Amino acid sequence: MKLELISFKLCPFAQRAIILLNTQKIDFEITYINPMDPPDWFKEISPTGQVPLLKVDDQIVFESSVITEFINDISTTSIHPDNVVQKANNRSWIALSSAMFDDLFGLVTGDKDKFNASKEALFNELAKLESAKSSDVFFNGNDFNMIDAALAPIFMRLAWINEFTDNALSIAEFKHLSAWSDAILAVEEVATSVVDGLDDVYYSNIEGREGHLSTLLVDE
Numbered sequence: 001m002k003l004e005l006i007s008f009k010l011c012p013f014a015q016r017a018i019i020l021l022n023t024q025k026i027d028f029e030i031t032y033i034n035p036m037d038p039p040d041w042f043k044e045i046s047p048t049g050q051v052p053l054l055k056v057d058d059q060i061v062f063e064s065s066v067i068t069e070f071i072n073d074i075s076t077t078s079i080h081p082d083n084v085v086q087k088a089n090n091r092s093w094i095a096l097s098s099a100m101f102d103d104l105f106g107l108v109t110g111d112k113d114k115f116n117a118s119k120e121a122l123f124n125e126l127a128k129l130e131s132a133k134s135s136d137v138f139f140n141g142n143d144f145n146m147i148d149a150a151l152a153p154i155f156m157r158l159a160w161i162n163e164f165t166d167n168a169l170s171i172a173e174f175k176h177l178s179a180w181s182d183a184i185l186a187v188e189e190v191a192t193s194v195v196d197g198l199d200d201v202y203y204s205n206i207e208g209r210e211g212h213l214s215t216l217l218v219d220e
């Protein structure tokens with residue numbers, strides 16, 4: 001089976017797919033495009049116009065949650081919990097976490113009012129997640145699971161923003177999430193899921209958006 005992931009370097013949804021592929025040690029090729037100015041061949045094969053899109057031989061799979069489940073399905077071992085209720089519960093939190101990317105977008109691009117509203121919405125969701133998270137290393141215990149992979153792009157971006165600013169989005173008030181974020185970001189498959197220097201690209205992206213967040217950047 002030949003896998004080709006169509007990706008965009010800054011895309012957190014594509015990053016989820018890469019973390020799964022890395023964790024499950026599955027060979028794949030990667031092709032980067034700019035989804036805001038996509039090539040014609042991509043427009044022809046993509047029903048949504050969005051990345052990630054996975055080409056599996058001559059078939060396509062799209063939507064990051066479906067792609068990550070597919071990668072898990074073709075793996076020799078699953079990184080979901082075996083218990084079906086726990087697995088469903090994890091998937092529920094994954095679905096909720098996907099909505100956090102809209103808040104993150106509002107935080108990066110919005111004026112002061114939008115920034116504050118997005119921050120409030122994001123932190124409301126994080127507070128719910130904090131109450132669901134145990135003191136285990138990862139969400140389900142000591143093993144890195146699908147839900148940990150799903151949250152990784154959010155924690156990575158929050159860590160970058162806190163580094164670029166005077167902790168404008170500090171999650172220190174959430175003790176479990178802070179420890180969980182540290183554990184996730186220390187996982188090699190997470191660290192290698194983005195290209196070198198993507199943090200600098202993200203910094204420039206924040207600057208270029210000229211939203212309220214850009215006024216909080218401190219010189220590196």
Ligand SMILES: N[C@@H](CCC(=O)N[C@@H](CS)C(=O)NCC(=O)O)C(=O)O
Nearest residue numbers: 011012013035049050051052063064
């Ligand atoms: N629900 C989609 C969201 C993917 C998404 O928003 N991708 C962005 C890049 S990070 C994109 O392709 N945007 C271009 C567009 O919406 O036209 C998924 O989970 O795969």
